[in-house]
Amino acid sequence: MRCPFCGSENTAVRDSRPAEDNTVVRRRRSCEDCGARFTTFERVQLREITVVKRDGKRTPFVREKLLRSVMIALRKRPFEPEQIDQLVSSIIRRLESSGESEVNSEDIGEYVMEALGELDPVAYVRYASVYRDFKDASAFAHFIETHALEKHIDESGEKE
Known part of the structure; x- marks a missing residue:
C-alpha cells in the first residue's frame, strides 16, 4: 500500500479490525519513511x-x-x-x-x-x-x- 502523504511503498499495518457488520476490514497503517498514519478499508468485490x-x-x-x-x-x-x-x-x-x-x-x-x-x-x-x-x-x-x-x-x- 502506497503512503498517501509521501508516496512511499514502505508501509506497515498496525491494527486490523472488522467494520460495517463484518463486511469490511478496517486497517490502521503507518508509513515507515515519513511516519504518517492513515486508514484503509478492504471490501469484498463479487x-x-x-x-x-x-x-x-x-x-x-x-x-x-x-x-x-x-x-x-x-x-x-x-x-x-x-x-x-x-x-x-x-x-x-x-x-x-x-x-x-x-x-x-x-x-x-x-x-x-x-x-x-x-x-x-x-x-x-x-x-x-x-x-x-x-x-x-x-x-x-x-x-x-x-x-x-x-x-x-x-x-x-x-x-x-
Whole structure:
C-alpha cells in the first residue's frame, strides 16, 4: 500500500479490525519513511460492475460516486458516516448479487431512492429532485404530494 502523504511503498499495518457488520476490514497503517498514519478499508468485490448510462455510454461502477450522491442527500441530517457507508454497501451488495455485470443507471437510482425512502423522507425528496430531473415546480410538487400520500396509507390500503 502506497503512503498517501509521501508516496512511499514502505508501509506497515498496525491494527486490523472488522467494520460495517463484518463486511469490511478496517486497517490502521503507518508509513515507515515519513511516519504518517492513515486508514484503509478492504471490501469484498463479487464482480466488476459496468454502469450503462441513459445515453448508452458504459462506465465502470465507482463506489465513491454513489457514496457522494447519498451523502449530499443526507447532508445536515442526523446520520453518522458509518450509517451512510452501510447504506451504500447494502446497495452495492444488491447490485453485485443481481448476477448482472452491466446495470442501468436508472436501476441504481431506483435502489438509492428505495433505500433513502425507508431511511429519511427529506433525503428521499432531495435525491429525487436531482435524480428525477423535474421539468418544473408543479411536477416536483406533484411528486411530493404523491410521495406523502404513499407514506400515510397503512397496510389495509386505508389512509391514516
